[in-house]
Amino acid sequence: MSAPLNPQAEAIATSRGPGFLRRLCRSRTAMLALGFIGLVILLAALAPFVAGHDPMVGGDDAMLPPLSPGHWLGTDDLGRDVWAQTVYGARVSLMVGLVTALFAVSIGVVVGGLAGYYGGWVDTVLMRVSEFFQTLPRFVLALIVIALFGSGLWKVIFVIAILSWPQTARLVRASVSSLRQQPFVDAARVGGMGDRALLLREILPNVAAPIIVTGSLDVAAAILLEAGLGFFGLGDPNHISWGSMLNEAQQYLRIAWWMSLFPGLAIALTVLSFNVLGDALNDALNPRSRVRS
């Protein structure tokens, strides 16, 4: 197998190894983003210990501004502590973001892998289906499905995942169909490897890099979408979420700016961190593609 690798395969080959981690660590913004994500995960995990108040139970002190004694981010219209709500809201956002991305990436890998590996009519059918899903206006459709079928954390996750996989599928398909023609795949096939083993053991590990990148971006998109649903009053009513906090804040903008500022900041910084991390991963995995698109 002395045939020269094509440039794309070479780029994929260089994406492994210690160079990748070193390049990632050299990016200060990536480390900052990673640190913030770690902080949010920690706060969400330790919510009962760091919140200080029950986020669902109000008190007599409604509409306290930030830096009030006992309520450093203030309280909302029902006297609930904004810090406690924000900390507990992180649980919903992270859960929706991470689980949705996991589902979306799984579907995308299966669909894209099958389409890219088998080609032909399998490819045509699967790509038409993913094109259809890509055409659907995600936000409006998610809104209406939740409005019709009722809300709930798992329903929200399911709906967002069903609407988010096509991008990964297209990406995986493109990589798989170009890898399929590589000499090392031929070698494995000549060696008697079956289709399934070829796809799982030889091809997919080489597609891992772009999958991780889209996964990170999927988390960000899912958190944003969930916040939008919450703002429309369609979040899970049993959990505090950042979107539903902003929904409540809308009526009290004139008197309680803090009800809007803190949950919004939480969404923006978390989503920004996942987006920055995705970009940095992309740069670190493909050192030559500095021009981002």
Added chain:
Amino acid sequence: MWFVARRLLHAVPLLFCVVVLNFVLIAATPGDPVTILVGDFPAPPGYVEQVKREFGLDQPIYVQLMRYLGHVLTGDLGYSFANRQPVSTLILGRLAATLELTLTALLLASLLGIALGMLAARWRGSWLDSGVQGIASTGYSIPDFWLGQLLILVFSIWLGWLPSQGNMSVRGAPEGFAGFLDHLRYLLLPALALSFRYLALIARITRAAMLEVLSADFILAARSRGASETSVMITHALRNAAAPVITVIGYNLGFILAGSALIETVFGWPGIGRLLFDSISRRDYPVMMAILLMVSVTVVLANLATDILHRAIDPRVGDR
């Protein structure tokens, strides 16, 4: 010509699938379909009977689907009992406000996005470039409805410069040019909030496309002939970078329309998005389904138009 015909043929099954999806959602919703078509309102029994007959709910499912397709094709989107109006009348009445908001946002996003992307590419690696990339990352991450709330907080509540709700003065707008200016004051904040995400996207794509073109040999050739910087950037580079930029604008047209639902809710803008919000809170199903259909169809048509335009601008584009 063949290309246009093929794209059209391609769009028809997509449109069909969109309508079928709409129908399936209605059919699969738990509960009595009559409730869904009429809404959660105490409807007179006569009206329920009429709806049952009209929608052929006693017929087999494929006959129902055909009937639904027929209704959609003739522009009959049902009746909103909550508003006591046909859905199509209701939507048409709100269309102008939404189009005004979304098109203004798209225009803002395109002009500013292209300008910022070009500047960043021209002075690559400078503080200007970092600034534009910062704006791009922020715009892509910030929830647009929260940006709307922040704009209201700063410009309406703290500074008191601009109105925060509605699209005209409740005391009646002034006549003529003064009225136009007054209207712009209402339009500015929601359009800014809606445009920011797309501004970021367009700036990013423009920067990447310009960087690719600027490294081409013909740019070097133009520079060596002594072409001015403006001429190089605009007539040589931008023209060749236009295709991906126009594609991203076109593909996002439908998403801006969908995104206006949140912005209209924040700013009390009397458009289709606000109507969607109200319909969801009143469980006014016919209106919700009609809006979903309208937005989906707009996305399909906008993508179709973008593909055709892309091909016209850049004949090198092959069939995908």
